[in-house]
Amino acid sequence: MDDGQPPLKLFEKKERIFPKRVWGKYRQIKWVAMVALLGIYYLAPFLRWDRGLHAPDQAILIDMSSSRAYFFFIEIWPQEVYYLTGILILAAIGLFLATSLFGRVWCGYACPQTVWTDLFVWVERIIQGDRAKRLKLYKSKWSFEKLWKLTLTHFLWIVIGMMTGGAWVFYFNDAPTLLEQIIHFDVPWSVLGWMVALTGSTYVMAGFAREQVCTYMCPYARFQSAMFDKDTLIIGYDTERGEARGKHKKGESWEGRGHCVDCTACVQVCPMGIDIRDGLQMECIACGLCIDACNDVMHKLELPPDLIRYDTTHMQATRKQGIETKLSIFRPRTFYYAAIIAIVGAGILYGLLTRSAAELHVLHDRNPLFVQLSDGRIRNGYDIKILNKTLEDRIYSLTIEGIEGAEIRMQGAGQQDATALPVFADSIGHFRAFVTASKEQQKRKEVYFKLTDEQGEIALTYESVFVSSKP
C-alpha cells in the first residue's frame, strides 16, 4: 500500500503469555480463594443431607432421571423451575453489586476461568520453571527436555481437566456410587460423555484460550464498563508519582524523576499480558498481582508502596489536588442492587416457605366430552393428578362442589374410594374420576374439585367444567 499504513488486521494474533511468579498480599488472597473455591467445587457433592427413605441423601443434587433438584432443605420439581430464574437474577445482580462495591473482584479472584487458569499456570511453573525458563523453553528447538516437560505439563492439565469433568457429573448423580463406578471403569455413557466434554473444555479453556476467554468471549467483561463510574475500584497506576519513568542506579537521587524504574515487573506478572501503566484497560481483570509485584520492587528501593494500587478515578483526581479521599462504598447504585437482591431473595424465600405440600390437576375428557346414561343423567370423565410433594406416603380426599346432586366415582385398579386416594411419597398419583349428575340447563358448568388430606395440611381447589350437551 502506498500510504504507508500497516496492513488491516481484524484479529490480533495470540501472543503466548508467561506470567511470572509473584509474592504479596493479593497473591495470598488469590491462593486462599483458589483453594476454597476448588475445595467447594470438588467436595460439595459429597455432603450428605438426610431426607428420609424416599429421597436421595445428597445435599446438592440435580436428579435428571427422576426430575428433581435438591439443595439442602430445598426440593424443586420440574414445574417449579422458576426458582432457577430467581437464582439467576440473584447471581446477576449479585455480580453487579460486587462490581459496584469492589470493581472486577469476580474476574480477578472467583471466576472459574481465572481459578482454573491460575491452577494450570501453577502446574506449568512447577514443571517448566518460572517465566524466563518457560520463555526459553518455548522458543527453544525440540529436545528431549522440552519433550518430557511439555508432555508432563499437558498430561497434568488433562488430569486436572478429568477431575473437573469428573466432579461436575457428581452434581447429577449420587456421588459415592458414581465414584465407585468410576473406580471400576463402569460409567454410564451419558456420564462419560459429559466427563470427556468437560475434560476437553477445561483443557482448552485453561490451557490454551486463557486470557482470550476474558478478552474476546466473556460478555461480562464487555458490559461491565457500563457499570463503571468514578467510584468503581480499579487498578490504578499513580502517573503523578511514577512519571517520568526510567532506569535508576543505586544511590542516584530521586529528584526530578518519577518513582517508576521501568523494571516491567508489573507487566511480567500480568496474566492478561497488559501494561497497567497505560491506564485502565478492558482486558484488566483487577487481580492485583501487579500491585504485589510493584510493591516488592518499591520495598527493595526503600520507596513508599502503592505506586500501583486499588484506586478509583475519583480518588486519583482528588489526590492530584492533595486530598486523600476514602473509597465510597455506599452509593445509590449499591443500594439499588442490594434492594433488588433483597426483593428477589425475599420472593424466593416466601415461595419456598409457602410451597404447598401437594398439587392438584384436573383434566376434563375431550373425547367423549360427556356421556348420556340410560337413566337420563349425564356423566363426565376427568383425569386427576395429585402431586404429593412431601417425603411420606399420604392419603387424600377428593370431593366436588358446584353441581347439585353430583356424584364422584373413581375408576382404576381395585375398588377406589374418592375420599381415600393414596399417593406415594414424592410422586404423582394418576386417577380417573367419573362425575355423574342430572342434565344441567347450562351446556358447560363450572365444577370445583376439592382436595384435602388426613393431616389437614392442604385444602386445594381446582376449577374444571361439567359438560351436559354438545356445544
Added chain:
Amino acid sequence: MKTENRQVDEITGTETTGHEWDGITELDTPMPRWWLIVFYVTIIWSIGYWFYYPTWPTFSGEGERGGTVGSAEWTQYKQLEDQQAEIMAVRAQYQQQFESASFSDVQSDETLYAYAIAGGKSAFGDNCATCHGTGGAGAPGYPNLNDDDWLWGGSVDDIYQTLRYGIRSNHPETRFAEMPAFGEMLSTDEVSSIAAYLVEEDASNVSVGATLYEENCAVCHGDTGMGGQDFGAPNLRDAIWFYGGSKAEIELQIKKPKHGVMPAWEDRLSESTLRQLTIYVHSLGGGQ
C-alpha cells in the same frame, strides 16, 4: 490452474485467481488448514465406512436387499428386530403375569391393570376406533361404549364374548338377533301408534299403540319394554336410542330395521390383546 495474470494482492498478500471482470479481481484465498484437515479425515473415514457398513449396491444382491454386506453385518432390518426384541423383553415380565391372571386379578392389580389399559387403548385405536370412535363414544348405529346401556351385557365376560365372536358376524359362535321388518306386517298408522306409545306422546292412538306393542314387540322387548340382554333386545324405556330417539327415527327402525354387525376378532387379534381390549372397554365407564 493458469498462472498467467495471477498477481499478489498488496493488502492481504494473497494471490488473485487471474480472472478479471471490469477491473475487479478475485482473491485465491486458500482453504483454512483446519478445514482441509477435517476434509481429508472425512475422506479417510469414508473408506473405513465402506467396509464396515453395507454401502455399495450390487447387481447380484449379496446383502439382505442387495448391495455389499459390510464387515459389521449391520442392516436396518436387524436393528429393527433388535429394538423390537428389547421392547418385547421389557414387556415379557408383565405379559407373562397378565396371561396367567384372571380378569378380576388384573382389575385389582395396579401394575397389570395399567399394562392392560395401555395395551387395550392402543389396540382400540388400531381396530375399534374406526366404528366406535377414538373415545369409544360411538355414533348412531355404532354403540357408545362409555355409557351404561349394553345390548349384549356389560360385564367383562360379556364384553369379552362380544369381542371374540362378534355380533351377527360370520363366526359360528356369534350371537345373533334380528328385529323383523314390521313395515311388511303392519300398516303405517299402526307403526306410528307404536312409536307414539314408545315416546309417550300424548295422543289418542297411544292406547292403540300399547295394544299393538303387546301383540308384536313384547315377545322380545318385554312387557315393560326393558328389553333383554340375553337375546340382544334393546331397552326401549331408557334415555338411550341406538338408532335415534325421535318418533320418525323409531318408526323407520320398526318398519325397516337396520342391523349392525360387530366382526369376530378371535382370528385377527391375539388372546391377550382381546383380554386387554376387554378390560379397556370395561374401564370406559359403563362396565358392570
